[in-house]
Amino acid sequence: MKHTVTNTKTSTPINGRVNDLHKPRSARTGKVWLVGAGPGDADLLTVKALRAINSADIIFYDQLVSEEICALFPKDTPALYVGKVKNNHSIPQEDLNQLLVNQAQLGLNVCRIKGGDPFVFGRGGEELLELRKAGVEAEVVPGITSASGCSTYADIPLTHRGIAQGCTFVTGHAEKTLDVNWNALAQLNHTLVFYMGLTRAGDISDNLLAGGVAADTPVAIIENGCRKDQRDIITDLANFPVAVLREKVKSPALIIVGKVVNMKEQLQVEAWIKEAQLSA
Known part of the structure; x- marks a missing residue:
C-alpha cells in the first residue's frame, strides 16, 4: 500500500x-x-x-x-x-x-x-x-532527554542529597490502560517523571494516591520545556489533574512528582538574594 x-x-x-x-x-x-x-x-x-x-x-x-x-x-x-x-x-x-x-x-x-x-x-x-x-x-x-533538560531549565534537580536518591522515568502513553505497577512505583521514594502523561493525569494522581503517596506531594508540570515559551506550573498530587485543565496545559509537557519540586522555590530565592547582594 x-x-x-x-x-x-x-x-x-x-x-x-x-x-x-x-x-x-x-x-x-x-x-x-x-x-x-x-x-x-x-x-x-x-x-x-x-x-x-x-x-x-x-x-x-x-x-x-x-x-x-x-x-x-x-x-x-x-x-x-x-x-x-x-x-x-x-x-x-x-x-x-x-x-x-x-x-x-x-x-x-x-x-x-x-x-x-x-x-x-x-x-x-x-x-x-x-x-x-x-x-x-x-x-x-x-x-538530552526531556526529563533532564526540562527539569534543569525549571530549577528542579531530579535528585538531591537528603531528598531524593533516585529518579524513575515513566511513559504516560498507552493504547488503553497504563501497564504500571503503581504500588511499587509509589514505594520507591524516587522522583517520578512522566512523559506524555497529560491525558492520563487523573489516572496518575489516583493510582499514586492509592499506592500511598501523600496528597500534598509537590508536582511540577513543565510545558514547552527548554523553549522560549516554557511554562512551569507547581501544584500537588491531589490537585494536579485539576491544574492541567485549569491552566489549559498543552503538549509537549512533562510531569515531575516528588519533594525535589520544592527545590525550585528555594533555588530561585537564593538567586534573588545573590542578585540583590551584587546590586547593593
Whole structure:
C-alpha cells in the first residue's frame, strides 16, 4: 500500500515514494544516523548531532523537533516531516522503518532526528533493530532527554542529597490502560517523571494516591520545556489533574512528582538574594 506523508510545517504533499526526491550519489550503501535533538533549545544540540544533520543527504524529523532546530537544516537538503501526535501518525512506524532502510540502500546518508534522546521513549531501538537486520550501517547520536533538560531549565534537580536518591522515568502513553505497577512505583521514594502523561493525569494522581503517596506531594508540570515559551506550573498530587485543565496545559509537557519540586522555590530565592547582594 502506498502512503502519502504530508509535511505539516510547509503543507507540501510528499508522495510515499520518497526515493524519487534524491538520486543516489554512488552504488554503495548509505548510512543512517538516529539523532537525539534534545528537548527544544538548539544550543543543547551536540556537536555530533549537528555534524550528522549537515552531512545528510535527506532528513526525517519528528513532531518534537523544534522550529529553532529545523532552522539549522541545510537549505538544499530535503527535510521531511514524519511526526507523530496522539491519534495522528503521519506515517506508520513500520513503513518509516522500511523507508529508512530503502533510503540507505540507495546510497544516501540519512539523518533521522527525534526530540529528546532516541532511546528514551523515542522508538529508536525499533528503528535501529530494523536497520541492523537489513545490514544497513547505523549510528545512534544521544540527545538530552526531556526529563533532564526540562527539569534543569525549571530549577528542579531530579535528585538531591537528603531528598531524593533516585529518579524513575515513566511513559504516560498507552493504547488503553497504563501497564504500571503503581504500588511499587509509589514505594520507591524516587522522583517520578512522566512523559506524555497529560491525558492520563487523573489516572496518575489516583493510582499514586492509592499506592500511598501523600496528597500534598509537590508536582511540577513543565510545558514547552527548554523553549522560549516554557511554562512551569507547581501544584500537588491531589490537585494536579485539576491544574492541567485549569491552566489549559498543552503538549509537549512533562510531569515531575516528588519533594525535589520544592527545590525550585528555594533555588530561585537564593538567586534573588545573590542578585540583590551584587546590586547593593
